[in-house]
Structure formats: structure tokens, C-alpha cells
Amino acid sequence: MRRAQRLARITPSVTLAINAKTQELKAQGRTVVSLAVGEPDFPTPDHIREAAKAAIDQNFTRYTPVPGIPELREKAAGYYERFYGVGAPRESVIICNGGKQALYNLFLALLDPGDEVLLPAPYWVSYPDMVALADASCVTVPAGPEKNYLVDASDLEAAWTPRTRAVILNSPSNPTGCCHTQEQLDAIAAWAVRRGVFVVSDEVYDRLVFAPAKPVTLSGWWAKHPENFAIIGALSKTFCMTGWRVGWCLAHPLLIKAMNTIQGQSTSNVCSITQKAALAALTGPWDIVEEMKTAFARRRDLVMKHIASWPGAVCPTPDGAFYAFPDVSALYTEETPNSAALCEKLLEEASVALVPGSAFGDDRCIRISYALDDATLDAAMQRIGAALTK
Template sequence: MSAASPTPDATIRPADRRVSARVGAIAESATLAVDAKAKALKASGRPVIGFGAGEPDFPTPDYIVEEAVAACRDPKNHRYTPAGGLPELKAAIAAKTLRDSGWAVDASQVLVTNGGKQAIYEAFAAILDPGDEVIVPAPYWTTYPESIALAGGVPVVVVADETTGYKVSVEQLEAARTENTKVLLFVSPSNPTGAVYTREEVEAVGRWAAEHGLWVLTDEIYEHLVYGDAEFVSLPVAVPELADKCIVVNGVAKTYAMTGWRVGWVIGPQDVVKAATNLQSHATSNVSNVAQRAALAAVAGDLAAVDEMKVAFDRRRRTIVSMLNEIPGVVCPEPEGAFYAYPSVKALLGKEIRGRRPATSAELAALILDEAEVAVVPGEAFGTPGYLRLSYALGDDDLVEGVSRIQKLLSEAQ
């Protein structure tokens, strides 16, 4: 399966096109749309519980906030920094990468970006030419294919389902490879499924990519959120021969509960990072100095804060999976990473629930919001209809109440 950018209608004069075909083809972020709708309904007085946004419910740790407060008072932070980021932050990110994943990189290989989304787009923009294909395992985070298309590339989707723990095989990747394939997108732990590839699986995927001379963009934003016996394995560490054609994107959002601070980064070969930095110099210049100072405090510090959050996430993970699997017709594999559950609801589609027969997971999600006042994201947003994504990065009481409402509603299916 592949997608291509739309071709402008040649019969329409350029001056009469109000929105470009390139930008007009972009879909709104489904996760942010669901979150915004849930918040609007809650503000209007409805007791909506939102499982939409992937956002820790914890505050940013105090020591990070205090560093930002101090940074606000220092006039040097009222000015531009180099477009690629504060030199000391880039050095700290390089040191943190060695500490956490075992990959030794130089600060010149780091670009500090306005969150992970900018990192992903700029990385793709730096290496893709029009028509280059990117293999995208699905379920995928909704932003990936949009970023690829904006950069001129063609996303080629390879689907995995609950029978394989939402993990694609090397055989599936090889079947999708063509002479136009340039990049593999690889994400572990995964959003939206929470899937975590084993060391052996990571090595097999990396060796396959290296054998065929492919680039790999790997998103490590959930590196610290793994549970049980699962292990995070960084691809360029597992397969060193791939390092010169590997780009890692990451950020402080999930690890340090800093989603609103908007600090991410790209790590890769110097020529690619330089090209992405040039792009950013014209797009947004530097990331906010205050946010960069806060990120410096985060990455240079220890992991005590994330360790505390992991305890809560692990407890919620087990609770939500158990409760979802109690619903007839729902199948929810246990996620091993991130903070999402991704249950299959295919067996419920077409059944009558309170006078409605949802034919798609999007219709089912709408029904759940209307009738149970619970916001979830349908699988259509992630390239796999028939599923729902629920973030369990919310309070324990809200989680239990929200899933209980879903249980009660869906148990009426006939």
C-alpha cells in the first residue's frame, strides 16, 4: 500500500487555488483533534474522560521548572542562539545518548528542534527527494506519513496486527522493498501499540536495512518507558554498520513530562544534520532559549523522575489491559512499552449498540464519546481500521471510571 501527493488540477489557474495541493492533502492530527474535542466538551460541563492525547499527567519535575525560571531572569536567554541549539545542550544530548543507549556521537551530530514532530519532518526533508519511498510499519503514529509526504516522499505501509504483537517481520519489509525504497521507519517502543521489538528482532531488521543500503529513521522518544522483561535496544548500537545511514529522533516530552516545552532533537551523520539545521534556520530559527535551558537540566540530570512515573504507568498498563479484555469482542495484547493500549474491536463492528450499528472503528469511537462520554482515538488514524487507541497516561481513578463506562456500553452490543 502506498500514498502519493495529489496532483493539482491542470484546469484550475494557479491564482485560483486557495490552498496548495501539498498542504491541502494534510489531515488534521487525529490525536490532537480528539483531545481538543474532549477538552471542549469537558469545559462545557460534560464529564468527559479523555484517553486521546499521549501526555503524561505528571507535572514537569521541580528542578527543571526552577532552571527555566532562572533562565527567564538571565538576559542572555532573551536573544537568539545558534539555529541548531545551545552548544551545551547539544553536548549534553550527546552525553545522554551514550549513557542511555550506548551510542557514542559528537555534539556536531545533534540538532535541537521544536519538539519531536519538527525533528521527524526535518529529518525526512533532509534525505528525501520526490518519489523516494519510505517503508512505514503500521499501526503507525499519525504524523509519520504526513511528514513523509510533505517532504516529497511516498509512504509505503506494511501492516502488522495483534497476532504478531503489532510487529512486522523482515519478510514483510522485503516484500515491500522496491528500487525506489530509500528509508525504513523503525519505532520501538511503539506509539500507538506499545510494541517493543526484542534485541534479536532489532538486529534482524537492522541487518536487512544495511544489506540493502537503506537509510533508517528510528524514533526513540519512548526509550525509557519499557516494562516487565522488555528491553529498549537502539538500532545503531545493535547494528553498528548501519550508523552512517541512521537518523535517531528523540526528545524530553515523554521521559520528563515536558510535552508543552517543545524540545526534541535529531542525531545523525554530520552532513544530514547540517542540512536539517540549514532548513530549521529558515523555518523557525532556534528553539526557545528558556525551554532549551530546561531541557539541559533534564538530560543532564538523573532518571529518578521517569522511574517514578514508570511505576504508575506499569500499574495502569496492567489495569487497562485486564479491563479491556473483559469486554466481549475486544482483544487487547499487553503493551510492553510507551503508555498506550491498542485493542482490536473488529468483532464489535456491525453490532447494534443503543440503536446504532457502527460499521467502522471511527464510528464506534464517536458512539463511545456520545454515549459513554469517553474520548478514544480510532484505528483509522493509525493506518489500521478496526482498533482503538487508549492512552493510559491519566490518573488511576479516571482510567478505571473511563474504561468502566466503555465496558458498560459495549456489553450491550447485540
């Protein structure tokens, strides 16, 4: 069967492959703990679920405007006023099926064939394939653990070419959990404005930052230079709404209109019920976020304590999200010469699923998600340590 050539530009999901192997082992009767999934273990808060039930009872089940119901767009825009003092009109926001679709629509509206996108590595697994599907290409800009996995303006300048159209920033980072300071982000933003480089700032973890680190944003730069910046937000992590699929993009109104056109010819509006749930999330209490931050900070410390006992492992302390990304290359052997082989070994011998760093652009590392209960996490980390030091 003949298939589209664009499929050759993208790679199958490593995380889905790991999940398939995990399910296979479970079917064999093995007890497997997954530290591979980036999903909070907390339930969606009651007031959000109740809002969804009420929407169904009120028969709010019809098509809505493609970019989202007006009140939700206003609340998403108001998010930046509430937390960062940046005012934005609803015309600058589109509601999408998760932050993922917001990014995809943005790349389709922004990029042309031949464009280059600067991509700091380690990076989230989907960025390169999304850019490739938009007929552009990524230029990776690596930053290792010695730099806390964070690039700076000089790194980006060294990678810039006349074909550079955009740069993608993600702070706190998936997969590292490391965060730029506001000053560091501002320096990159100033460089991008001087160079005429468009900045895509993926801020879906911005509420999950552990003290003394502070949440950061480029929404203030968007307010001053709306033609140069787009901000991605979502409720999946902040309110434990991964399956609800709701996120947004804050950008120039003309770019939002372009994304609206793309969305209108693909998925159309986000599920009407989900939009009412999202409205309740943005309107109601934020207690769950503080509870999760306390739990994630405690789990981070637990994970870091275990990693410190692994011979030769190096891991900057995560300041946010719920991931750790240790460099374990000192533990590679002829049997396990890379991150994929090591993760396969740990799945077989320790019954713990992890994601190899090669999926995130750094084969020296493995990603650990600590978004599960303390006891299970502690037991899993003990099993990993035993297998690594055997």
C-alpha cells in the same frame, strides 16, 4: 482563495477533531474523560522548572546557535553513551522543537519526489503526512495483533521496491505500546544495510519500557553505519515536558548540517529558555522516570484487565509507552461499523474520548492512553465496558 496543492496530500488531525468534540461536550456541561491524549499526567520536575526560571533571571533570552547551544548538543549526544555505551560527537546532533520537528526536518533533508518510505502499521499519525509534505510516499507494511503489531525483516523485504529510500521504526510504539527486542531490531537493521535502505528510528519512548522488556536502540548501528541511520529522541514523554517542545536527531554530521540549513530558514533555534531546561533534564536526576514507569505499568495492568472482559477484543500486552491498542472489530455493528463510529458512540454514550485506529492505519482498533490517574482511568474503562457490552 487559491491554496497550495500540497495541502491535498495531507489529512486533518483526527486527534484534534476528537479534542474539539470533547470540548464541545464539556461546554454543554458534560463530564468527559479523555483517554485520547498522549501526555503524561505528572508535572515537569522541579529542577527543570527552576533551571528555566534561572535562565530568565539571567537574561538568557537571545538567539542561540540554530542547532542548539553546544553544551545541550553534547548532553544529547552523551545520552547514548550513558544508556547504551555509544559515543557520539555534538556535531552529530541537532536540537529541534520536539521530536516532531526533528522528524520533519529529517524527511525534508532525506527524501526526494518519487521516493518510497516503508511504514510499519499501526503507525504514529503524523508519519504519512510528514513524508507526503516532503514529496515522497509511504508504503504501509501491516502487522496485526497476532504479531504483536511488529514487522520483521521479511515483511519489509516483501514491500521493498527499487524506489524504497527509507523505513520508519518506532519502538516502543505509539499507538500500540509494543516493543521490538534488540535482536529483532538488529535483524531489521542488518537487512536495511544490505538493501541500502535508510533507517529512521523514533526512540522517544525508549526510557518508558516495563520489565522484563528492556530498552532498545539502533544507535549502535548508527555508530557503525552513520550514513544509514538517524535516531530521534525527545524529553516530552520522559520528563513530562510536552509543552516545552524539545527533541533532537542523531545522524551523520553532513545530514545534521542539511537539517540545520532547513531549521535556520524556518524556526531558527529552539527557545533559549527551553534549552536550559532541557540541559537540566539531561544533567540531573532520573528519579521521575522510574516513578512514571511504575505508575504506567500499574495502569497498563488495570487497562488490560478491563479489555479482557470485552467480548472478542484482542490486545497484545504493551511493553512500554502508555498506550493500549485493542482490536475491537468483533464488537462492530451496523450502527458502529468502524473505529471512528465506535469512538463517536463511546464519546456520546460513555463520555470517554478515544482515538480511532483508522488514524493509525488499522481500522480494527482503538487507541487508549492510560496517562492519567488510576481512579479516573478505572472509572472511564468501566464506562467503556458498559457501553460496549450493552
